[in-house]
Amino acid sequence: MTPSFKNIEDSIKNFFENRISYSSVVKLLADLSNELSNSIRANLYITDKNRIAPNIFHVTVKEDNSIGQDILEKWTKFAYTFINEIISENAYKVNGPVKINIIQTADLETRFKITSNFSALHSGRTISLQNEEESEVRGYSTAHLFFIEGNHFDLLQDQTSIGRDEKNNIVLDNLRISRFHARIYKENDIYRIIDNNSTLGTYVNGNKIRSHTLKNGDVIRMGDVSAVFSIDQDNSDNRNIMTKQLG
DSSP: OOOOHHHHHHHHHHHTTTOOOOHHHHHHHHHHHHHHHHHHHHTOEEOSSOEEOOOEEEEEEEOOTTSOHHHHHHHHHHHHHHHHHHHHHTTOBBSSSOEEEEEEESOOSSSEEEEEEOOOBSSOOOBOOOOTTTOOOOSBOOEEEEETTSOEEEOOSSEEEEESSTTSSEEOOOTTSOTTOEEEEEETTEEEEEEOSOSSOEEETTEEESEEEOOTTOEEEETTEEEEEEEOOSSGGGGSOOOEEOO
């Protein structure tokens, strides 16, 4: 079942309790929601037994004075419910909880861009979507790096190396990135990024670092490549969006 654009628009108006005064903003949020729906259908992975839907969504929105961070944060709450309803109504399977990451940037030619992906499961099994408070999901990656270009990487290992050299776990083909630029360590569910004395340095939230304990929503910059660190947490309030501007 695919919701119509009119139904999406009406749902957004009701969700915001008709507090959005500009019809252009409502239309943009409806367009975003509709594209999320299209992204799910376009990226279904179909097996003999299941239709597996993507559960990780990276949304890049062009900076717009009429759409503030508060509106995008509230729309993200709507989007979580919207996506979960689509998955549930169509009996799709997923590899893990829905994760939405939004970035606002001036460096975008279109109004927005949406890419979707799948959590990696060690077991190779999918899960049926449940209420977050009731679900017990094991085996999927708990932390991710979302890059502005739309790629995302699950941090599955205790140590993840990042750099231009092909020996790294995450290879960034960019001349402003050092061959072995940085590494991320995981210990007891704490993630720490360490700069490997790179030429141009590693920055977190605009500050140059040598070593830094990462928090949900931190923006990492290496050379001219930026990414958002995201970690799945039990508290559903913390699953909400980290809206950051990448410089």
